[in-house]
Amino acid sequence: MLCDLKDKFLNSIDILIKNLSSLPGIGKKSAARIAYYLLKTDKNYIHAFTNSICDAVEKIKNCKICGNYTESEICEICSDTMREKNIICVVEMPQDIAVIEATGIFNGQYHVLMGHISPIEGIGPDQINIKQLLQRLDKENISEIIIATNPSVEGDTTALYIQKLLAGKNIKMTKLASGLPVGGDLEYTDKLTLMRSIQGRLPL
Amino acid sequence: MLCDLKDKFLNSIDILIKNLSSLPGIGKKSAARIAYYLLKTDKNYIHAFTNSICDAVEKIKNCKICGNYTESEICEICSDTMREKNIICVVEMPQDIAVIEATGIFNGQYHVLMGHISPIEGIGPDQINIKQLLQRLDKENISEIIIATNPSVEGDTTALYIQKLLAGKNIKMTKLASGLPVGGDLEYTDKLTLMRSIQGRLPL
Numbered sequence: 001m002l003c004d005l006k007d008k009f010l011n012s013i014d015i016l017i018k019n020l021s022s023l024p025g026i027g028k029k030s031a032a033r034i035a036y037y038l039l040k041t042d043k044n045y046i047h048a049f050t051n052s053i054c055d056a057v058e059k060i061k062n063c064k065i066c067g068n069y070t071e072s073e074i075c076e077i078c079s080d081t082m083r084e085k086n087i088i089c090v091v092e093m094p095q096d097i098a099v100i101e102a103t104g105i106f107n108g109q110y111h112v113l114m115g116h117i118s119p120i121e122g123i124g125p126d127q128i129n130i131k132q133l134l135q136r137l138d139k140e141n142i143s144e145i146i147i148a149t150n151p152s153v154e155g156d157t158t159a160l161y162i163q164k165l166l167a168g169k170n171i172k173m174t175k176l177a178s179g180l181p182v183g184g185d186l187e188y189t190d191k192l193t194l195m196r197s198i199q200g201r202l203p204l
Numbered sequence: 205m206l207c208d209l210k211d212k213f214l215n216s217i218d219i220l221i222k223n224l225s226s227l228p229g230i231g232k233k234s235a236a237r238i239a240y241y242l243l244k245t246d247k248n249y250i251h252a253f254t255n256s257i258c259d260a261v262e263k264i265k266n267c268k269i270c271g272n273y274t275e276s277e278i279c280e281i282c283s284d285t286m287r288e289k290n291i292i293c294v295v296e297m298p299q300d301i302a303v304i305e306a307t308g309i310f311n312g313q314y315h316v317l318m319g320h321i322s323p324i325e326g327i328g329p330d331q332i333n334i335k336q337l338l339q340r341l342d343k344e345n346i347s348e349i350i351i352a353t354n355p356s357v358e359g360d361t362t363a364l365y366i367q368k369l370l371a372g373k374n375i376k377m378t379k380l381a382s383g384l385p386v387g388g389d390l391e392y393t394d395k396l397t398l399m400r401s402i403q404g405r406l407p408l
Contacts, residue, residue: 011275012260019256024241025234036299037228038257039264039273046261050254052223053242056216057250060243069243071215095240 013039062094065136067112067129069094077101077110084108089146090133090162092116092155096148108146111136116154117161125161133162137169144172151178217243266298269340271316271333273298281305281314288312293350294337294366296320296359300352310350315340320358321365329365337366341373348376355382 013035021031038046062068063075070076077083077097087108091097097110113128136142147162149155159175166173179197180189189197217239225235242250266272267279274280281287281301291312295301301314319332340346351366353359363379370377383401384393393401 012256012263013273016256016260019253023238025237030229032299032302033229034227035260036297039260041261043261046257049223050257052216052220053250053254056220056239056243057245057247059216069217093240095236098236 062112062114066110067094067114067132068097068110082107086141086143087146088133088136088140088142088144089148091148092150092158100148106146108144109140113149113158116149116152116158118154118157128158130162130165134165137166137171142171144174147173147175149175151176266316266318270314271298271318271336272301272314290345290347291350292337292340292344292346292348293352295352296354296362304352312348312350313344317353317362320353320356320362322358322361332362334366334369338369341370341375346375348378351377351379353379355380 016035016038017028017031020026020034021028023031026034038049059071060069061071063070063078064073065078066075068075068077072079084107088111089100089106089108090111090113091100092113092115094112097112100106100110111129111133113130113133115123115128117123117125117128145162145166147159149158163173177200178193179200180186180193186194220239220242221232221235224230224238225232227235230238242253263275264273265275267274267282268277269282270279272279272281276283288311292315293304293310293312294315294317295304296317296319298316301316304310304314315333315337317332317334317337319327321327321329321332349366349370351363353362367377381404382397383404384390384397390398
């Protein structure tokens with residue numbers, strides 16, 4: 001992935017550009033732009049910048065309860081006594097928590113699956129944190145589970161699997177509404193989204 | 205620019221996202237995506253990645269002759285005996301050299317100004333490597349100078365300044381042609397580009 005044989009003939013700018021372009025969303029041109037920016041920048045900045053990468057990678061671990069990224073054993077959300085304890089929102093990745101928290105509308109607990117079920121990628125239910133979710137349901141007093149997996153084939157499969165798994169238990173199960181994005185245009189909405197939006201139509 | 209007082213209350217992911225979003229072309233969302241990607245990545249990769257940044261910043265310096273980035277005293281292009289010695293292409297930044305080299309059409313020398321004249325930013329002719337260009341013209345036997353500054357107000361100002369400065373000398377001066385980009389559409393070309401394209405029309 002990184003330094004192979006060919007790299008012996010590359011200079012340090014080329015290696016830097018190659019490494020930067022392996023980051024998600026960064027093409028070769030953006031990588032070159034960032035590399036030349038870094039070369040022009042103050043050395044103290046570079047030091048702080050590389051340190052912040054190593055720092056995050058060293059310090060951040062998964063919360064023992066929900067799986068969210070945290071610097072402590074238990075994450076801020078799980079240890080917050082002001083949050084509702086009887087409702088869990090199940091998400092695929094820790095970054096999904098940040099997005100939901102930004103809305104400010106949810107005040108319950110989270111559970112991070114760290115992935116989704118995907119037979120193509122060889123990821124079954126045992127490879128993601130579903131067992132841990134079941135253990136939490138035994139220990140904690142949960143009345144509602146919101147399944148907030150991505151609206152993709154894998155996300156929907158995962159949601160369906162969890163739904164069937166918990167069917168016998170006396171827990172209210174919900175999932176995020178699918179439909180028109182706010183500010184979107186009916187004319188340009190894809191068929192599947194519009195279909196779900198009609199199926200999930202709300203009373204006025 | 206980096207860690208201010210407020211950062212004491214940020215965790216290491218937030219600091220990493222903040223630092224990443226200060227890179228050119230990286231917004232807050234891309235920064236978050238990269239940060240979460242780095243957290244998931246193998247630690248050896250992180251080590252190689254941060255090392256490649258420090259390595260480039262440590263090793264890369266400006267060529268003593270042309271100002272290009274190099275790991276040696278003299279850059280590869282200046283020390284290449286197979287290249288034409290009597291023609292200099294003047295560019296604003298070292299990254300411009302990489303782009304021109306990629307065309308494979310130019311086989312002469314370069315001179316990097318490390319910027320452009322910009323009264324608004326307080327950059328005068330003395331702040332960029334124009335003096336070094338004059339010194340080269342005294343020492344080296346140059347018959348043509350191609351001015352390849354950016355087609356912007358600052359680039360054009362810099363080109364004009366150099367043109368006037370060298371007016372007395374017996375050196376052929378050229379600049380890059382301005383006009384329609386290949387694959388572009390006449391209908392959507394901006395007025396100024398089309399104007400220059402008409403002014404610089406070529407015989408068939």
